Amino acid sequence: MKRLHIQLIAILSGIILILSSIGAYLGAISYAISALATIIIFPAFIISIGLLLSAGLKDGDIPFMGY
Amino acid sequence: MIEYLLSAMILGLLLHGIHRKVIARVQGRPGPPIWQELLHTLKFLFKETWIPKTASQGLYVGVVALALAIWSAALILLLTGGSLLLLFALYLIHKIIEHGTGLSSGSQYSKFGAIRSVISAASELPLLASVALLYLFTGSLMISDIEAYQVINGPLLIPAFPAAIALYMVILSKIHYGPFSIIEAKELVSGYWTEHFGVWRGLLNAAFGLKTFVLLYTFVMVFIGPIGLPLTLLAILILMITLSFVCAVTPMLSPYDSVSIQTVTTGLIAIYIIYLGVFA
Amino acid sequence: MIRVFDQGIEGAGLFMIEFGDIVPYFSVYTATLFTFAIIFTLLATFSIPEKQMDIIFGGDAYYAKEIKPQDLRFQRFVAIACGTATLGAVVTGDIFNFTLFAAMIGITNIGIVASSRSHHVLNAAYQYGIVAMIACVPLFGGAAMILATTGTLSIWSLAGIGAAPILAKILLLLGVMGEGMAPFYIGKAEITRAQGAPFILMVHVSSLLLFLRVVEIILVI
Incomplete structure (x- = not known):
């Protein structure tokens, strides 16, 4: 999945969770x-x-290939 | 709701840390700091994560989500005073999750852990015996009714002492480094969750923290009764420390011994239940 | 909310579906079991099986077994059938239907095990089949005894009156245990050799949910 989709899911579900909690109170x-x-x-x-x-936001290290 | 879940999860992970600390001190080691398990979980969340090529992908991720879901359901069930039978059901579904975690990756080690999880199904029997005994005493399986019963008649810990022992055994069989934790024994690397790494491992760890908290909270709620939040937390902490002492001084049993001890415990409690039901 | 059957066993009643005289009901308890049965059936329907790692003796080499889709077609079908039978068993409001669903779960469990090609697993499936067949006798015997003593098999009529004989309850429990629970699952240790984790898992899901349901029925009637 794209990072954007995951971000969207995280934000949306977080908002729903907080709203449902407040709503119940x-x-x-x-x-x-x-x-x-x-x-x-x-x-x-x-x-x-x-x-x-x-x-990760940046590429990983280049693995050590030997001298 | 979410605030309860997150705080219970953090408290559960702290309890795991205290558990490790106490074991270490009993064994004469300095031990990790008590927030170690919390850091551990966070560390795993930052690790590179993917799904192994050999794994059954849906199941591999699904078990993690289910582990989180059942223990959050169990916590909410406790808070709302729901049915103890439903808690028992959720506990049994945890067994399926252990099994699915082990089978989903295709690795031999985790599969061995999963098979051990099936043979240690005997660890569910004490819980059933405990639930049955509580039903005989209170005439209801709703946690709210059990609490109301205890407000009137005093803690169930004394009259239903065998049931308390059974639940204690159940908690002991689910705790890390315990005598019954054959499913994550070191000869199997990490047992059933060997192949869950990175985020999956961290989240399983978090779910198990929640599980520890929920099981200990159930014990306090069902056998000591409503005593207010600070005292409840204190009772949970004391219970955890006693468990750590047991874990520190007992070796891990072999799979057959583990199963036979659990079955014998259940048998003894069943005899007590029959005695109560027939003669008392 | 109103507790189902006025008993403090399974929490609030949610709703029921009336199929003539057959009335499946959803309490908090049975609805939870139903949800988990659906989740695991969906997992069996849509997830691909794992590839088992095989070690070659005498060296460090290992390889992942390849599984062809047509090999798994039958296993997947039986696993879904098993999930469907479990769905029925956990919500039905009638003991006869419950025993029928339980027997069907037993049969489909044999099917899941028997669809493997390994010699050991097939042997286990055979033994498992024998136990499941034998377990049908106490299962239906328990239901028959309840019918003979009370004249009805509807959980709605039986709930809370305590008319069902204790022996019938024990037989019912024995029957369900024989259909898949410990200690009768001779086959289960061997079936874990078989591949197809989501389908094998269905064997355990169905038997555990069936056990949970029979505990509820025994407490209610």
Whole structure:
């Protein structure tokens, strides 16, 4: 997957997670729906964060080929 | 919701660190700092990551997502006072995840870990015995009902002591470096998760941190009752330290011994349950 | 939310589907099992199997076994059938349907194991088949005993009245264990030699979910 897609997934899922949490506190959405959304989206959020962290921005070192 | 999950995950990883520290001190070593497991997890997240060519790709990634999902579901279940039977179900699905993690890569080491995970299915039996015994006492499997029962009748730890031992055994069988952790024994490199590296390893580590927290929290909730957050955390910490002591002074059992000890424990508790059900 | 059957066993009832007198129900518990059955069925449907690493004795060499797609067609089909049977078993509201689905899970499990070409695995499949066949007797026997004592097999009518004899419950549990649970899974240690991780995993998923469901049924009726 492209870095942009992963970034998009991370941001979107993060926003949904925070909104569902706030919504449950304010009583705007029911606790059950908020919990369900959290359980489903949390893995996507955290995996995309992990992949973003691991994706290097610059090329790797040239491996040592011997003198 | 997310704030509970993240804090439970961090606390769980800290507990893992404390676990390593206590084991090291008991064995006369300085040991790593207690936030080592946290750093460890973060370190893995920054490593280069891909999916091995031989792996079953969907399963390889799917198990990581599922491991995170089931333990977040378990935590939310505990917070909302859901059914203990459902927690048992999630715990069993964790077994499938261990198995899938081992089988998905095609490596011999992880496959061995997966096979050991199947034969150590005996470690689920004490949990079932524990759930059954609790049902006999409280007449309900909802955690909220069990808590309400304890508010009226005092902690279940004393009357349902065999069930507490069973759950303790279950937690012990899932903890790292324990006598029953045959599925990640060093003769298999890292056992079932040998081939999960980089981000996958880090996230599995995070999920297992969450798992440790959830299992210890269940123990406190079900056997000691609602005692407020600071005391609950203290009880979790004490429980973890006792587990670390057990892990520090016991060698890892061979697969057959591990399975027979777990089965015998379940058998004894089953006899106690039958005794309670028939005579008491 | 209202607890299903007024019992503190499986949490809130969500909804039910009425097929005439057959009423599958989704409580928090059965819906969770259903979700996991769907997830693992989808994994079996869409993921490619792993390539096993084989070591050549007497040297450092190893190679990855190649698997042709047509070799896996049957295994994938049976794995999906097994997943579908599991879906039925975890939500059905009728003990007879439950036993039928359980027997079907047993049969498809044999199919998953038997679709391998290895001699050892086929041997294991044969033994596994015998155990699963024998286990059908207590399975249907338990259901028959419940029908004979109470006159109904609907979980809706049986729930909470405690009319089902304890022996019938034990037979039902034994039957389900024989269809795939420990300690009857002679074949399972050998099937892990077979390739196709997502399909092999289906054997375990189905038997564990079936076991979880039978525990719920035994507690409810």
